[in-house]
Amino acid sequence: MLTAVGAAVIAAVASLVGVTLGALLEPWKLNAARRAKLRQDRADRCAGFIEAAVRARQHNIDLNVIHRRREIGELPEEDDERTAGYEDSYYVARAQMRSFFGLLVMSGPDELVEQARVVRQRDFELHVVRLEVDDGGGFDRMNLPPVVRKAAGAVDRAIEEFALVARKHTA
Template identity: 70%
Template sequence: MLTAAGAAGIAAVASLIGVTLGALLEPLKLNAARRAKLRQDRADRCAGLIEAATRARKHIIDINVVHRRRTLGKERETDAQREVEFEDGYYTARTEIRAFYGLLVMSGPDELVEQANLLRKKEMELHRTRWELDADEKFDREFLPAPVRQASAAFDRAIEEFALVARKHTS
């Protein structure tokens, strides 16, 4: 049978093995935690960029509608204040886009940065169409002018493509 000294020896060896394994596994656990934190930070930045881009798109479309109403329609006084609010919202969203883009440039990866840069370019293309008027010079329909519609669709596609690349690098 086991003596007290034998049981104590087995317990000491088991304890030593446990401590040794713990010391060997600790760097692996820390590295896994660091990678998980990096992925979460990247996911938060990507989500922020997508949300800011979506808000920017909405405000650009709203600015275009107000501008067309004021230029081609009869509503001239009430829309000026709304246009200022939409512009403030747009420039706030645009500032957020630049901030999230900078954070992505800092942390990478390059494929994600390239998609974010493409997203910013499409946002600028849509921004350039904010003063477009209807081809028939009448504001009597619910449709956006063709250049605004095309730029908006391209921007939407850029948001979707960015989201796909982001999913690949954050999951």
């Protein structure tokens, strides 16, 4: 009988200690879960922003190639449907960049927001020069005009720098 009572007392004390520790640790567990969710949301936003920026860059390059081919008469003027498709795709990617940028502004940190702002600026600079043609009026599919190549490189570097900052704030 004493053994049964002793075992019951030990079980009750252990249960009480377990419940007390669980209650004390619950806020820490909830806080850790909240921080993990915030990091995951930030990582998803950064990934979406990078994907949209890369698509926007590619559509600007495609628009440049089409424009240069049209300038030398390699493409008929009636091929406007393809150009319109690339332009629409560019503006969709640009709108996605704006959406993700807004979400990043809302959630921070400021260093990440500033780097995203740089990516958007570099994308705009590429968009401004997307209709530049080759020197001498020729068409070289393998090489972009120097001003376009420089702007595209700046976009690439800005995306890489954004990704480095994003990794720091999402790991």
